[in-house]
Amino acid sequence: MVAGLKWCAFELSGRSGLTRRLAASRWRQRRLLILCYHGVSLADEHEWNPELYISPRTLEKRLDALARMGCTVLPLDEAVRRLYDGTLPDRAVALTFDDGFYDFKARALPLLQARGLPATVYVTTQRAHRNPTVAHLLTSYMLWKLGRVKGAVGHEAMERLSVESDGMLHARLLSVMTPEELAGISAAGVAIEMHTHRHVAPIDPDEFMDDVRTNREAIAGMTGRQPRHLCYPSGIYRPGYLSRLAADAVETATTCDPGLASAASHPLMLPRFVDSEACHQLTFEAWVSGVATWLPRRTRTANAA
Numbered sequence: 620m621v622a623g624l625k626w627c628a629f630e631l632s633g634r635s636g637l638t639r640r641l642a643a644s645r646w647r648q649r650r651l652l653i654l655c656y657h658g659v660s661l662a663d664e665h666e667w668n669p670e671l672y673i674s675p676r677t678l679e680k681r682l683d684a685l686a687r688m689g690c691t692v693l694p695l696d697e698a699v700r701r702l703y704d705g706t707l708p709d710r711a712v713a714l715t716f717d718d719g720f721y722d723f724k725a726r727a728l729p730l731l732q733a734r735g736l737p738a739t740v741y742v743t744t745q746r747a748h749r750n751p752t753v754a755h756l757l758t759s760y761m762l763w764k765l766g767r768v769k770g771a772v773g774h775e776a777m778e779r780l781s782v783e784s785d786g787m788l789h790a791r792l793l794s795v796m797t798p799e800e801l802a803g804i805s806a807a808g809v810a811i812e813m814h815t816h817r818h819v820a821p822i823d824p825d826e827f828m829d830d831v832r833t834n835r836e837a838i839a840g841m842t843g844r845q846p847r848h849l850c851y852p853s854g855i856y857r858p859g860y861l862s863r864l865a866a867d868a869v870e871t872a873t874t875c876d877p878g879l880a881s882a883a884s885h886p887l888m889l890p891r892f893v894d895s896e897a898c899h900q901l902t903f904e905a906w907v908s909g910v911a912t913w914l915p916r917r918t919r920t921a922n923a924a
């Protein structure tokens with residue numbers, strides 16, 4: 620469905636009162652919206668990759684909308700327990716952030732703390748331990764920056780880019796949190812959960828489980844807390860994973876398949892809505908009310924990191 624037509628449908632449903640009625644319905648009350656974010660811009664990352672990043676200003680608009688629409692933002696652990704117990708509050712929402720970018724601590728956390736909102740961060744531990752800068756993203760960002768160095772050519776452009784890249788590394792752009800930083804946000808109440816050690820989804824389920832266990836132990840070592848929830852890297856999950864995860868006491872796993880979770884959802888295949896700068900505010904609010912689930916949509920949005 621073309622985006623413009625969708626917004627028209629969302630506008631109409633807002634004006635006719637359908638959005639409000641659906642948001643207040645028993646149908647929505649039995650469902651949980653799990654929101655997925657990746658990076659929150661330290662500078663202009665949302666202009667470079669609006670599918671992966673959101674600006675702090677847009678994130679604030681989203682959090683304000685959750686308050687205005689009377690949502691209850693729950694910690695993920697409590698939210699999924701109450702989903703299956705049938706005791707969810709009205710318009711339940713859980714906030715999740717993938718990959719453990721440093722900008723979560725610098726940009727998102729202050730906004731969440733100011734509103735008293737809980738969040739889960741899914742962490743790939745190999746990056747945190749080894750080299751917090753995500754090299755492939757940094758390369759892509761620098762090439763984009765190079766294209767924006769107007770009027771400069773050849774040697775001059777490269778020099779200016781070199782100065783900028785020093786600044787980027789200093790500002791921790793496109794880098795993930797260190798083990799010490801993860802321990803710090805865990806102590807501040809953020810739930811640190813699993814995203815595999817190496818950000819992989821191998822075909823062999825035993826190899827996948829080895830990676831998940833390494834990830835779990837690394838997180839427990841950093842935070843002193845045993846993680847129980849997983850997010851599939853790049854939203855990829857395979858049938859062979861599910862029984863092994865269940866046998867290894869992984870309680871839930873989230874995908875990037877858009878949808879609201881219900882008690883009928885498999886706990887190891889929970890849908891999420893991936894929000895970013897590229898998402899229109901009307902679309903976001905349509906997911907919060909539940910209206911968006913009644914329109915045709917893409918079945919999968921891959922996680923770009």
Ligand SMILES: [Zn+2]
Binds near residue numbers: 814818852922924
């Ligand atoms: Zn990821």
